[in-house]
Amino acid sequence: MEQVSEVREHGWEELFEEVKAFCLLHNIIVPNMEDTLTVRGRARGRGGQLVTHYHHFKYEIFNVVHDQIIVEMNNRFAERSTQLLRCITCLDPRNSFANYDRSKILELAQIYKDDFSSYDLLCLREQIDIFIGEVRNDSNFANCHNLGDLAIKMVQSERHIVFQLVYRLVVLVLTLPVATATVERAFSAMKFVKNELRSKMGGEWLNHRMICYIERDVFAKIKDEDILYHFQELKTRMKKLPPLPQTRASGTLHTCIDIFLPSLSLSNDQLYFMDYITNLYVCSGSYDALDEYMIGEADPNHQ
Numbered sequence: 001m002e003q004v005s006e007v008r009e010h011g012w013e014e015l016f017e018e019v020k021a022f023c024l025l026h027n028i029i030v031p032n033m034e035d036t037l038t039v040r041g042r043a044r045g046r047g048g049q050l051v052t053h054y055h056h057f058k059y060e061i062f063n064v065v066h067d068q069i070i071v072e073m074n075n076r077f078a079e080r081s082t083q084l085l086r087c088i089t090c091l092d093p094r095n096s097f098a099n100y101d102r103s104k105i106l107e108l109a110q111i112y113k114d115d116f117s118s119y120d121l122l123c124l125r126e127q128i129d130i131f132i133g134e135v136r137n138d139s140n141f142a143n144c145h146n147l148g149d150l151a152i153k154m155v156q157s158e159r160h161i162v163f164q165l166v167y168r169l170v171v172l173v174l175t176l177p178v179a180t181a182t183v184e185r186a187f188s189a190m191k192f193v194k195n196e197l198r199s200k201m202g203g204e205w206l207n208h209r210m211i212c213y214i215e216r217d218v219f220a221k222i223k224d225e226d227i228l229y230h231f232q233e234l235k236t237r238m239k240k241l242p243p244l245p246q247t248r249a250s251g252t253l254h255t256c257i258d259i260f261l262p263s264l265s266l267s268n269d270q271l272y273f274m275d276y277i278t279n280l281y282v283c284s285g286s287y288d289a290l291d292e293y294m295i296g297e298a299d300p301n302h303q
Helices: 002-010 012-025 053-076 079-089 102-111 118-136 147-156 164-193 203-214 224-233 251-264 268-284 287-298
Strands: 036-038 050-052
Touching: 002 053, 012 053, 036 053, 050 053, 079 102, 079 164, 102 118, 102 164, 118 164, 147 164, 164 203
Parallel strands: none
Antiparallel strands: 036 050
C-alpha cells in the first residue's frame, strides 16, 4: 500500500521517461504535453474545458488509476488485517530473525488481548529479547525457514517451557491461516448446500449438512454395510432390516461418529436415517421394502 502511494506521488516522471523511450524505439508519435484537448464528455463548441496533455495523462489517468488501486486494496485488506500481517513478519525466523522488531511483536500480542493480560505483556517484553538472543546463537535454529519449523525446534529444545509466552504467540499465529481458511471453506460450501431449491432450510439442518459436505472425504470412506449395521444396532424395531453380513462395522464409521456427532447435536437415529433409507433401497432393489419400513415406523399398530 505504501509503495503504491509512493509511486502515485513520485513515480510519474520516471514512468513518463520510460514511455517516451518506448515510443521512440517503436516509432510512436509522442504528443506535445503542452497542447490542449477537451475534457472527456464535453464538446469543444459547448463550453468544454480545455486541459493540456500533461494534465490529462498525469491527473486524469495516472493518478486516477492509482487511486482506484488504493481504494480496492483498502476494501479487500482492512487496516486491522494489514497491521496483523506486518506484525507477523517480525516473527519470521529466516536469516536469523532479520525482520525482528520488538514493538511490532508486542503490538501483535495486544491484538490477542484475551490471551495476553497486562502482566503477560510486561513479561513478554523481557522474554522476547532473551529468546531472540538465544536462538540467534543456536545453530539448531539456523535451518528454520518458517514459523512451523520454529515451533518444532522450540519443543525439541524445551524452550516452549522456558519461553511460554513466546511459544503461545507463535501457536496463535500458526492457527490464524487455518481458522481463516476454515471460515472461507464453510462459506464456499454454503453456496452448494443452500441453493435456490433449499432456500428455506433451517440453520440447524444447514449446519448438519455442511459438516457432511465439508468433510465428505472422510464420510466417503464409510462403507454402506457399516452404516446399515450401525443403524440396525441402535434399537429394536418393528420391522427388521434386511439380513446383513455377520461382520462388525469398520473403525472408520465409529471414528467419524466420535468426531462429528458432538458438533451435529443429533441422535444416532436422526444422523443415519437418510443414509439408511438410501442404502436400504440399494440393497433391496425395490421401493417395496422402503414403503414397508416407512409405514411401520409411522404407524406402530401397522402389521
